[in-house]
Amino acid sequence: KQWYQRRVRENKLADMECRIWAARLTNWHAAKLKDEGHNFTKEAAMAKLMASETATYCAHQAIQVLGGMGYVNDMPAERHYRDARITEIYEGTSEIQRLVIAGNLLKEMSM
Numbered sequence: 001k002q003w004y005q006r007r008v009r010e011n012k013l014a015d016m017e018c019r020i021w022a023a024r025l026t027n028w029h030a031a032k033l034k035d036e037g038h039n040f041t042k043e044a045a046m047a048k049l050m051a052s053e054t055a056t057y058c059a060h061q062a063i064q065v066l067g068g069m070g071y072v073n074d075m076p077a078e079r080h081y082r083d084a085r086i087t088e089i090y091e092g093t094s095e096i097q098r099l100v101i102a103g104n105l106l107k108e109m110s111m
Contacts, residue, residue: 009065016058023050042104049097055084 027050030043059081066077088094 012061012065016061019050019054019057023047023054026050042101042108045092045097045100045104048092049094049101052084052087052097053094055087056081059084 026043027047030040030047033040033043059077062077063081066075092100
């Protein structure tokens with residue numbers, strides 16, 4: 001492979017890792033607030049939004065790295081992409097999560 005193809009793949013992997021960690025940290029923060037008895041509605045919506053969109057992004061990038069083989073039904077990347085897309089719909093769409101986040105943020109700002 002050409003050196004630039006390797007760099008593109010490495011950049012995709014780095015971006016995926018950063019997004020995965022951001023989603024994890026958001027999730028852990030929401031869980032910590034819940035454990036401490038604080039209101040965590042906004043943070044839970046943020047965690048779900050981050051995790052579901054990160055899963056879709058990473059699955060899509062995996063398909064990009066694999067090229068045509070990523071679209072084959074027998075490959076895990078294709079299944080992961082289908083599974084990730086449903087997380088943006090199941091138990092509240094990404095748009096609903098954004099409404100929950102914005103609504104809570106506006107309440108916080110008006111206090």
